Amino acid sequence: MRRSGCLLASGALALGMLGAERTPPGVLLLEVQERRSVAPSPLQRRAPKTVEEVITNEKARGGYFSTCSVGTPPQDVVLLLDTGSSDTWIPASNAAVCSRRFSTDPCPLGSFNPSDSETYREFIQDGLEITYLDESYVFGDYFQDTFDIGDSSVKNMTLGLGLNTTLNHGIVGIGYMLNEASVRTSRIQYDNLPVALAKANVTNSVAYSLWLNDFDSQMGNILFGGVDVEKYTGSMMSLNVTTADNSDEFDHFRVPLTSVQASSPSGSDTLTTTSYPIQVVLDSGTTLSSLPADLVDQMWREVGVDFSAVLRQPLIPCYRKESPGSFTFGFGGPDGPKVIVPMNELVLDITLGQPPVFPSDSPYKGQDACLFGIQDFGGPPYILGGTFLRSAYVVFDIVNNQVGMAQTDFNETKSNIVPFPSYGAAIPSATAAPNQGQTDTPPSGTAPDFSASTGFQNAGWIPGALQLPAILAISLAFWAAF
Numbered sequence: 001m002r003r004s005g006c007l008l009a010s011g012a013l014a015l016g017m018l019g020a021e022r023t024p025p026g027v028l029l030l031e032v033q034e035r036r037s038v039a040p041s042p043l044q045r046r047a048p049k050t051v052e053e054v055i056t057n058e059k060a061r062g063g064y065f066s067t068c069s070v071g072t073p074p075q076d077v078v079l080l081l082d083t084g085s086s087d088t089w090i091p092a093s094n095a096a097v098c099s100r101r102f103s104t105d106p107c108p109l110g111s112f113n114p115s116d117s118e119t120y121r122e123f124i125q126d127g128l129e130i131t132y133l134d135e136s137y138v139f140g141d142y143f144q145d146t147f148d149i150g151d152s153s154v155k156n157m158t159l160g161l162g163l164n165t166t167l168n169h170g171i172v173g174i175g176y177m178l179n180e181a182s183v184r185t186s187r188i189q190y191d192n193l194p195v196a197l198a199k200a201n202v203t204n205s206v207a208y209s210l211w212l213n214d215f216d217s218q219m220g221n222i223l224f225g226g227v228d229v230e231k232y233t234g235s236m237m238s239l240n241v242t243t244a245d246n247s248d249e250f251d252h253f254r255v256p257l258t259s260v261q262a263s264s265p266s267g268s269d270t271l272t273t274t275s276y277p278i279q280v281v282l283d284s285g286t287t288l289s290s291l292p293a294d295l296v297d298q299m300w301r302e303v304g305v306d307f308s309a310v311l312r313q314p315l316i317p318c319y320r321k322e323s324p325g326s327f328t329f330g331f332g333g334p335d336g337p338k339v340i341v342p343m344n345e346l347v348l349d350i351t352l353g354q355p356p357v358f359p360s361d362s363p364y365k366g367q368d369a370c371l372f373g374i375q376d377f378g379g380p381p382y383i384l385g386g387t388f389l390r391s392a393y394v395v396f397d398i399v400n401n402q403v404g405m406a407q408t409d410f411n412e413t414k415s416n417i418v419p420f421p422s423y424g425a426a427i428p429s430a431t432a433a434p435n436q437g438q439t440d441t442p443p444s445g446t447a448p449d450f451s452a453s454t455g456f457q458n459a460g461w462i463p464g465a466l467q468l469p470a471i472l473a474i475s476l477a478f479w480a481a482f
């Protein structure tokens with residue numbers, strides 16, 4: 001009997017494991033589903049909660065999830081996919097966060113009870129200690145057990161057991177092994193999921209591709225061991241991953257962001273910062289993105305952000321989702337990959353229910369307020385999270401320390417999966433970006449003249465075209481009346 005593996009979290013797509021039959025050998029395709037918000041845990045609910053907490057608590061708020069199972073017989077768990085961390089852990093059924101004292105279903109995405117698994121083995125006691133960027137945390141043990149993902153099963157996989165945590169769901173960390181909590185706490189480096197999949201011969205190399213897809217579609221996928229060449233447009237370019245202080249210690253998917261262009265029907269601006277090249281971490285586990293303050297200020301001015309002193313958040317009228325403006329992010333110098341991020345990926349609903357409205361002292365008084373998805377968290381590290389990653393098709397090659405990047409093809413249903421042919425093979429279909437050491441933006445100080453801002457702020461504004469038919473229609477109506 002096949003184990004249940006990774007099925008979908010909800011009935012959104014009843015097909016289940018899309019493409020499991022069609023994928024070539026050497027790859028593992030896993031669907032990921034976006035969840036806008038995860039029910040808060042009772043521990044969090046006991047404390048008075050502000051809107052600001054809801055918004056900034058990224059790991060608890062939403063992200064991309066997939067269902068896996070742990071142990072024998074398998075216990076299903078829905079886990080957050082995170083390229084920014086490296087441990088896979090599951091909340092323990094007896095952790096306070098999953099306690100039924102305060103709620104009937106406190107851990108709706110599943111938890112793990114070691115005593116119900118015949119194949120469970122203790123590994124490192126107290127070795128699991130992670131505090132995420134948003135200050136959510138997990139403390140606990142490491143254990144080894146069978147882990148089912150997609151249609152594959154990894155025996156003796158090292159996993160974390162969350163005993164004291166603020167998160168009521170687990171995380172699949174698929175980053176570099178050097179960033180495992182056990183390296184810090186116990187000086188033990190273990191084979192985490194991408195490596196374990198290669199060692200189990202599920203994949204040929206330690207690499208995977210992430211296609212998060214459109215915000216409105218809520219469904220994307222992660223492909224371990226291959227590239228789906230139908231899921232992006234233009235050509236795929238690869239970049240060297242950079243390290244802090246140019247050491248050879250790769251711990252994050254860090255790449256140089258070397259230009260940001262703002263474009264709308266009214267014009268185009270090259271945005272400046274004293275921080276180019278900005279070393280940005282590609283982090284699927286974070287919803288928002290964080291960039292240097294001087295750059296963020298210019299982006300906010302382009303789109304017309306009204307910073308709320310009360311919520312301490314950059315707000316924008318929700319209708320600007322429809323704005324024809326976009327930002328183009330350039331990486332690895334003038335000849336590197338470029339990714340266009342449209343406004344509907346950057347304007348986010350604040351809550352699931354009725355949106356709040358702007359107060360009377362705001363220029364947008366009375367209009368529905370949304371959140372702008374690029375902020376300044378006070379980095380470095382600077383982060384490109386979900387608000388950027390949805391617009392890109394990104395390949396993470398852990399063996400060669402390369403990232404492949406191309407413009408995503410939203411909602412593409414065609415598929416042509418090319419596996420990495422062997423361990424350490426280069427990213428299929430990618431060409432290395434030339435001149436990666438260069439920057440392509442004029443020295444900072446040359447502030448843009450914000451010629452794109454009118455076009456960003458008039459949603460649906462088309463120069464010339466719109467005015468003419470409108471005037472014609474009015475005069476025709478006038479004529480008919482006479």
Ligand SMILES: *[C@@H]1O[C@H](CO)[C@@H](O)[C@H](O)[C@H]1NC(C)=O
Nearest residue numbers: 121144155156157158190191
């Ligand atoms: C499981 O893996 C560990 C190393 O992480 C190894 O020490 C142990 O022998 C393995 N157990 C089995 C049953 O394969």
Ligand SMILES: *[C@@H]1O[C@H](CO)[C@@H](O)[C@H](O)[C@H]1NC(C)=O
Nearest residue numbers: 096137138139163164165166
């Ligand atoms: C859980 O960890 C937090 C943060 O370190 C600590 O303050 C708290 O006392 C711990 N709770 C338990 C039950 O150990």
Ligand SMILES: *[C@@H]1O[C@H](CO)[C@@H](O)[C@H](O)[C@H]1NC(C)=O
Nearest residue numbers: 196197198199200201202203
């Ligand atoms: C994976 O394949 C290699 C080469 O064919 C083989 O030596 C190794 O035993 C296989 N490993 C597993 C876990 O099947």
Ligand SMILES: *[C@@H]1O[C@H](CO)[C@@H](O)[C@H](O)[C@H]1NC(C)=O
Nearest residue numbers: 214215216217218409410411
């Ligand atoms: C993708 O599909 C969703 C519906 O599933 C739709 O709302 C969205 O507009 C589509 N995106 C694009 C870019 O076509």
Ligand SMILES: *[C@@H]1O[C@H](CO)[C@@H](O)[C@H](O)[C@H]1NC(C)=O
Nearest residue numbers: 239240432433434435436437
């Ligand atoms: C990328 O890194 C490799 C290995 O460090 C180096 O040999 C190569 O020159 C780098 N490529 C570019 C374009 O910088």
